[in-house]
Amino acid sequence: MAQKIIDKKNPLSFHINVSGFDVSDFLPAEESEKQSMVVMRESVNFWKDGARRFRKNTLGMVSLAVIIAIIIFAFIVPLPYPYSYEEQIRGSENLGLMQYSKDELARKETGESVFPHVFGTDSLGRDYMIRIMMGSRISLLVGIIASTIILLIGSTYGAVAGYFGGKVDMIMMRLVDIIYTVPDILIIILLSVTLKYPLKHLAETIPGFNWINTVGVGLISIFVVFSLLYWVGMARIVRSQILTLKEQDFITAAKALGASHSRIIKKHLLTNCIGTLIVTTTLQIPSSIFTESFLSFLGMGVNAPMPSLGSLASQALGGITSYPHRLFLPAITISLIILSFNLLGDGLRDAFDPKLKN
Amino acid sequence: MGVYIVKRISLAVVTLFLVATLTFFLMFLVPGGPFLSEKAPSPQTLQALEKKYGLDKPVGIQYLNYMKGLIKSDLGPSLKMRGRQVNDIIKTGFPISARVGGIAMLLAIIIGIPLGTFSAINRGKWSDNVVMLISTFGIAVPSFVVATVLMYFFGVTLHILPTYGLSTPLHFILPVIALSFYPTAYISRLMRSSMLDVLGQDYMRTAKSKGLSQFKSLFKHALRNAILPVVTYLGPALAYILTGSLVVEKIFTIPGLGSQFVSSITDRDYPLIMGTTIFLAFLLITMNVIVDIVYKIIDPRIKLK
Numbered sequence: 001m002a003q004k005i006i007d008k009k010n011p012l013s014f015h016i017n018v019s020g021f022d023v024s025d026f027l028p029a030e031e032s033e034k035q036s037m038v039v040m041r042e043s044v045n046f047w048k049d050g051a052r053r054f055r056k057n058t059l060g061m062v063s064l065a066v067i068i069a070i071i072i073f074a075f076i077v078p079l080p081y082p083y084s085y086e087e088q089i090r091g092s093e094n095l096g097l098m099q100y101s102k103d104e105l106a107r108k109e110t111g112e113s114v115f116p117h118v119f120g121t122d123s124l125g126r127d128y129m130i131r132i133m134m135g136s137r138i139s140l141l142v143g144i145i146a147s148t149i150i151l152l153i154g155s156t157y158g159a160v161a162g163y164f165g166g167k168v169d170m171i172m173m174r175l176v177d178i179i180y181t182v183p184d185i186l187i188i189i190l191l192s193v194t195l196k197y198p199l200k201h202l203a204e205t206i207p208g209f210n211w212i213n214t215v216g217v218g219l220i221s222i223f224v225v226f227s228l229l230y231w232v233g234m235a236r237i238v239r240s241q242i243l244t245l246k247e248q249d250f251i252t253a254a255k256a257l258g259a260s261h262s263r264i265i266k267k268h269l270l271t272n273c274i275g276t277l278i279v280t281t282t283l284q285i286p287s288s289i290f291t292e293s294f295l296s297f298l299g300m301g302v303n304a305p306m307p308s309l310g311s312l313a314s315q316a317l318g319g320i321t322s323y324p325h326r327l328f329l330p331a332i333t334i335s336l337i338i339l340s341f342n343l344l345g346d347g348l349r350d351a352f353d354p355k356l357k358n
Numbered sequence: 359m360g361v362y363i364v365k366r367i368s369l370a371v372v373t374l375f376l377v378a379t380l381t382f383f384l385m386f387l388v389p390g391g392p393f394l395s396e397k398a399p400s401p402q403t404l405q406a407l408e409k410k411y412g413l414d415k416p417v418g419i420q421y422l423n424y425m426k427g428l429i430k431s432d433l434g435p436s437l438k439m440r441g442r443q444v445n446d447i448i449k450t451g452f453p454i455s456a457r458v459g460g461i462a463m464l465l466a467i468i469i470g471i472p473l474g475t476f477s478a479i480n481r482g483k484w485s486d487n488v489v490m491l492i493s494t495f496g497i498a499v500p501s502f503v504v505a506t507v508l509m510y511f512f513g514v515t516l517h518i519l520p521t522y523g524l525s526t527p528l529h530f531i532l533p534v535i536a537l538s539f540y541p542t543a544y545i546s547r548l549m550r551s552s553m554l555d556v557l558g559q560d561y562m563r564t565a566k567s568k569g570l571s572q573f574k575s576l577f578k579h580a581l582r583n584a585i586l587p588v589v590t591y592l593g594p595a596l597a598y599i600l601t602g603s604l605v606v607e608k609i610f611t612i613p614g615l616g617s618q619f620v621s622s623i624t625d626r627d628y629p630l631i632m633g634t635t636i637f638l639a640f641l642l643i644t645m646n647v648i649v650d651i652v653y654k655i656i657d658p659r660i661k662l663k
Contacts, residue, residue: 177369178369178372178373178376181369181370181373181643181646182373182376182377182639183377183597183600183638183639183642183643185597185600185601186377186635186638186639187377187380189619189623189635190380190381190384190631190635191384193623193631194384286498290500293500293502294500294501294502294601294605297502297605298604298605298608298620299620299624300623310500310502313502313503313506314502316506317506317609320506320509320510320514321514324510324514327506327507327510328507328510331503331506331507334500334503335495335498335499335500335503338498338499338500339494339495339498339499342494342497342498343494
């Protein structure tokens with residue numbers, strides 16, 4: 001185009017030579033020509049944007065990798081593993097790391113391949129590695145289930161309170177204030193003590209409730225208390241988000257179109273809070289895991305022989321001088337789990353809501 | 359302001375009442391009563407025991423009696439430790455726990471606030487990153503891990519610090535450090551973000567342009583405003599120290615209220631469990647109310663009204 005309009009005899013002249021044009025030069029631009037002029041990136045949706053930001057955060061990515069590794073360790077590795085967590089192997093008590101007992105050495109002589117006790121055994125001859133794996137499994141399950149309960153109850157409650165406002169909101173928030181003041185650990189301990197008998201009675205009389213014995217009253221009381229007490233933090237956060245969201249025009253439009261309350265809450269309000277919901281839930285997981293391990297340490301968690309990282313650490317205290325690995329292995333595992341979830345939650349928060357970063 | 363205080367106190371009283379009632383009725387879920395866990399006494403002995411402890415009256419009367427006792431701050435006799443009253447047991451155990459917990463709280467404040475401030479001033483430099491990394495570890499690692507690891511390294515391997523009991527001041531070091539680890543880390547993170555907020559404010563820039571030295575502007579203006587979120591944290595911090603003491607006292611064999619509570623649970627000494635729960639709940643709720651009221655008083659925005 002420039003060759004056609006520049007005056008060849010005087011290139012610096014501003015005269016435009018129109019004789020060189022024809023109709024094809026003035027047709028509307030096609031899509032491809034328009035695209036070549038656009039300097040923007042293609043638009044990304046909320047998730048891709050957040051994922052892109054998260055990928056840049058090395059600490060967050062590393063902690064995600066660690067969590068995936070721990071999940072594999074806790075759920076997949078035990079499947080082909082030759083030992084089980086309650087199997088007491090006579091003659092193999094108190095082995096150190098990668099040690100073989102006399103019986104096992106004898107079996108190795110005969111050519112049989114014996115899987116080594118990588119983390120040794122405890123005082124009853126149970127392989128320690130599988131016990132740590134089961135303990136991690138319990139911790140992860142508690143964290144995820146408890147956080148799901150808190151998410152469901154808390155977000156529903158907060159959304160209803162925030163959406164309806166007025167008197168409903170006031171009453172609901174009074175209840176939240178009262179529950180917030182109750183000291184939770186005390187109630188958990190109390191419940192785990194007192195629920196033992198009714199639940200044991202339930203497990204024995206009504207068939208189908210046998211899992212209560214394996215899981216342990218401690219865990220059930222943790223879940224009960226989480227359902228009763230811990231959702232208030234989530235409810236407050238969701239409520240404050242909803243309060244700002246419901247003033248926006250698209251909500252007014254939805255109401256004008258006759259959308260029901262539940263539809264507005266579900267489809268419009270809560271879906272816009274998803275970033276906050278994900279971050280708060282992810283940050284709730286490590287504190288649930290902490291509470292479970294803390295209670296197991298005090299002896300109020302899962303029933304023996306099911307191991308929990310807290311009870312493993314507590315049992316290891318007795319032999320701390322001779323078998324320090326029995327303390328450090330569960331301690332490092334639980335610290336790693338809690339740390340990775342905390343860093344993951346921080347990374348998610350930075351990725352989905354960068355305005356919060358200081 | 360006065361309305362706020364009244365509202366807060368009435369909320370606290372309601373909650374305390376709820377906790378006491380909940381505790382009382384939970385004890386009744388246990389079948390057979392507190393005496394059947396021992397070698398079963400003869401029916402006459404059982405009757406006599408029940409009469410003595412008032413357990414043969416209907417539930418409603420027992421509840422009223424207990425509530426009456428509570429108002430007189432009498433928590434009843436202990437069932438397993440014959441002859442001792444729950445009030446006594448709490449009175450002997452609590453000062454010990456309070457000492458350890460109080461020092462731990464003080465340590466957390468004394469170390470956490472300067473550390474957070476230092477981190478905020480040197481934002482982005484490697485010293486800031488190091489401090490923040492350590493504090494992230496501090497809030498992730500559970501208290502029992504910290505306590506047991508400290509005990510192993512200083513007590514067992516290096517043999518320089520004692521690990522059980524509280525006879526000399528040296529004995530205090532390990533439990534206090536273990537207990538204060540998490541609050542210190544939390545306070546330093548809180549202080550850092552709060553200080554960063556304050557340092558970015560316009561009035562700090564004004565002070566600097568007026569020629570105020572960095573030292574003075576820090577202490578006179580920034581610190582006072584940045585410390586407010588830390589004051590709100592003091593309530594939950596106390597709750598943490600209380601629950602942390604359960605673990606620390608078990609590990610370091612300290613005869614405080616925490617280990618008393620844990621052993622009462624394994625012994626199923628119900629009046630002691632109830633009494634300790636109510637006492638601890640009362641302590642926590644009261645401290646939270648005090649902290650909330652103090653915060654409202656020292657918040658400079660309130661004075662402007």
